[in-house]
Amino acid sequence: MALTDTAIRNAKALEKAFTMTDERGLSIQINPNGGKWWRLRYRFEGKEKMLSLGTYPDVALKDARERRDAARKLLTDGIDPGQQRKASKMAKAGMAANSFEVICREWLENKRSNIEEAQYKKALARLEKDVFPWMGSRPIAEITAPEVLAVLRRIDARGARYTAHKAKSEISQCFRYAIATGRAERDPCPDLRGAIPTPKTENRPAITDPKAAGELLRAIDGFKGTFVVRCALLLAPLLFVRPGELRKATWDGFDLDKGEWRYFINKTKTEHLVPLASQAVAILRELHALTGHGIYVFPGRDPKRPMSDAAVNAALRRMGYDTKTEITGHGFRAMARTILHEELHFKPEVIEHQLAHQVADALGTAYNRTKFLKDRRIMMQQWASYLDKLKEGAAVIPFKGNAA
DSSP, X not given: OOOOHHHHHHOXXXXXXXXXXXXXXXXXXXXXXXXXXXXXXXXXTTEEEEEEEEEETTSOHHHHHHHHHHHHHHHHTTOOHHHXXXXXXXXXXXXXXXXXXXXXXXXXXXXXXXSOHHHHHHHHHHHXXXXXXXHTTSBGGGOOHHHHHHHHHHHHHTTOHHHHHHHHHHHHHHHHHHHHTTSOSOOSXXXXXXXXXXXXXXXXXXXXXXXXXXXXXXXXXXXXXXXXHHHHHHHHHHHOXXXXXXXXXXXXXXXXXXXXXXXXXXXXXXXXXXXXXXXXXXXXXXXXXXXXXXXXXXXXXSTTSBOOTTHHHHHHHHTTOOTTTTOOTTHHHHHHHHHHHHTSOOOHHHXXXXXXXXXXXXXXXXHHTTTTHHHHHHHHHHHHHHHHHHHHTOOOOOOOGGGO
């Protein structure tokens, strides 16, 4: 006799599981805990088998019968419905494993050890917010250029053009990783060249007028914050390294007797040497008495970590400078680049090497690491002395001779 919804609904659980039979192999098993499971008994190649069709009431009687009929159709076509279901699950699992999000997270995790942690977190946050919700579940091999463009246009539409280009770069890198690992055949991103206009780039604000630079140096001299941040502010214009390189400086890279600081630059994957002027050495010796027992030259509240990447800019704002329009921690590099060339007449290639920029050289980057070292030592000392004069407010005469 065929089952009815009323009979199934009113069936009470017993101490042992029991079965209520419908038609054409369909039945429902009532378990002691009250669970009601649809079952289909069938024979395939002479063997009796059982197929689960879901639970009641999530799967109603009508739905269970439809699932039964679909399974029986497969049997008519010579297909085992149980094996077909397993194959389908495996295919879906394979698609999930090869989804854009899974591969993208794998790519980014592999890249993590070679980039700054802050860079990793920004990239992941950008992908989670702007890419994964629309493309994450798609099999990477099936994603087309129009799909990627739709994601990028959605970002660009909110006025975040720079973010759109960053996302495109990261999507492209993910595709190249998938190609290398055998999970995709091509990267659709090159097809989108020019589809999103290039963002207008703005230089970081910097003070390049010597008189204004002198005012800034006097403001730094009068800074009332912590001693560690004050030393970072004093050294920033003297050394003009990247802000991240300064705040993450470790004592093991310094030889104060030789007047040298050596460290590895993640951005260019090269070692770099900063000759230390006597003024810089004096500041570092004083700071060493406070932080020299630890790892970092500029430790944060947790001495096992460097100071915050916002510390120098926050200090500049406390001194009354607008870090959006006047000066930032990175702006000390532009200050040095401009004044060293225009006022002190040092050769651009000497300045560029000291800025740790990649400079074309037929002899290669290994030679570049020490090229112009004698000139750079002279330049760094003369630069420090020049800054002292600017701070004093004296009329400064450009250096001649070695600087020319």
